[in-house]
Amino acid sequence: MPQSQFGRTRVFDDFLGPDNDLTWGSGTVKVGNVGFVSVNEGSFEWTVDEPGGIVAVTTDTGDNDNAALFAGAFQPSLGGCVMEARFKFSNVDCAIYAGFTETLALGTPVMPAEFATATMAYNGSGGMVGVNYDVDGTTDDFRSVFGDAGAISGGATAGGTRASETITADEWYIVRVEIDPDGTGRVYVGHDGGLQGGMDLVEEVSTAAVTNTDQQYAVLMIENRSASARVMEVDYIYAEGGRDWSVD
Numbered sequence: 001m002p003q004s005q006f007g008r009t010r011v012f013d014d015f016l017g018p019d020n021d022l023t024w025g026s027g028t029v030k031v032g033n034v035g036f037v038s039v040n041e042g043s044f045e046w047t048v049d050e051p052g053g054i055v056a057v058t059t060d061t062g063d064n065d066n067a068a069l070f071a072g073a074f075q076p077s078l079g080g081c082v083m084e085a086r087f088k089f090s091n092v093d094c095a096i097y098a099g100f101t102e103t104l105a106l107g108t109p110v111m112p113a114e115f116a117t118a119t120m121a122y123n124g125s126g127g128m129v130g131v132n133y134d135v136d137g138t139t140d141d142f143r144s145v146f147g148d149a150g151a152i153s154g155g156a157t158a159g160g161t162r163a164s165e166t167i168t169a170d171e172w173y174i175v176r177v178e179i180d181p182d183g184t185g186r187v188y189v190g191h192d193g194g195l196q197g198g199m200d201l202v203e204e205v206s207t208a209a210v211t212n213t214d215q216q217y218a219v220l221m222i223e224n225r226s227a228s229a230r231v232m233e234v235d236y237i238y239a240e241g242g243r244d245w246s247v248d
Contacts, residue, residue, distance in 0.1 A: 008079070010240040011071040011218075015046065016053035034071045034237055037109050042067030047233055057232045059094075059224045066095075066223035067232075068109050071239045073215035074100070076179040078242025083218035084176040085238070090231035091169050092135055095223045098175035099130015099145060099187065100216040111223050113145040120159050122147030127210030129185045131175045131202065132160065133167065135225050140167040142175070144187045144203035154184065154209030161203035163189040172235065174199055179216065183208030216241075 013033040036044060040060035044067075047054035059065045074081040085098050101112040103124030114121045115134035120143065122128065127148040133141065143160030146153050165173070174190035176199055184206055190199035210216070218239035222232040 007243050007245075008240050009074070009243050010238075012236065012238045014053040014236050015055040015234065034069050036067070036069055037104075037106050038067035039065045039108050052235060054233050054235055057222060057234060059222060059230050061224075061227055061229050063227045064223060064225070066109060066111060066221055068104075068219055068221035069234060069237055070104060070217050070219045071237070072217035072241075074218065074239065074241030075213060075215055075244065076183055076210065076241070077181055077212040078244055080179055080181045081216060081218075081239070081241035082176070082178045083237070083239040084174065085220045086172055086174045086235040087220060088170055088172050088233050089222060090233075091228075092140060092167055093225050093228070094230040094232075095132070095134040095136070095225060096142075096232070097130055097132055097145070097219060097221045099128065099177040099219065100179060100210075101128040101130065101219050102126025102210065102214050102216055103128075104217045104219060109221065111221060112219065113147060115143060115160065118159055120145065120147075120152070122150050122152065125149055127153070127183075127214055127216070129179050129187065129209055130177050130219075131163070131187050131189060141165055142167075142173070142189045142202070146185070146203070146205055146209035148210055154205035155207045156205050156209065157203060163200065163202045165189060165191050179210065179212075181212060183210045183212035185209060
């Protein structure tokens with residue numbers, strides 16, 4: 001029984017409060033209400049020629065450099081957890097991960113999942129539920145990710161289920177990821193040429209994909225796939241989970 005009305009922990013940022021531009025080398029820094037971490041000198045700045053509040057996250061110029069916004073941790077067993085983000089990217093020559101991951105190195109972050117040719121790689125030893133886009137795949141698309149202990153989990157589709165999107169630079173996408181209290185979950189992708197379209201269910205698993213008592217970070221990450229900086233503009237990011245009332 002919750003001890004007060006504040007039984008859920010939440011973070012939301014519309015990036016409506018422009019801050020000083022910043023280049024960051026190692027460790028973490030706060031961007032609005034969420035954390036920011038990158039491999040090498042990732043940077044961010046506020047976009048001022050579009051309405052609604054947008055932050056532009058830029059990778060460094062080395063091949064496979066990445067940059068991530070993150071929040072957490074959230075424990076699925078405490079009533080489930082959800083994250084949602086709306087974003088676009090400057091060039092399709094990149095990889096994107098949006099969702100939850102148990103493993104997140106705050107010094108040199110690693111993409112939780114990567115897709116090459118026709119194979120999904122589940123990096124790290126922790127659980128993850130999310131959505132991946134990777135230009136290294138034979139066919140460009142967003143794909144569902146359900147993994148744990150370095151392998152596919154939850155009875156999910158091998159290689160991930162395609163969202164059947166047309167991948168276009170500089171158009172808005174929305175990803176929503178839900179993990180239920182038992183470790184099952186589902187992922188959604190929305191894209192309508194930058195318009196206010198609905199989100200489509202990409203895949204749902206009925207068997208636990210992650211251990212429900214493991215801690216999960218909500219993450220939105222971009223990684224370049226060539227020795228060139230790549231930009232991800234983020235309209236908003238949201239995440240929530242249950243509060244742990246077990247300790248008085």
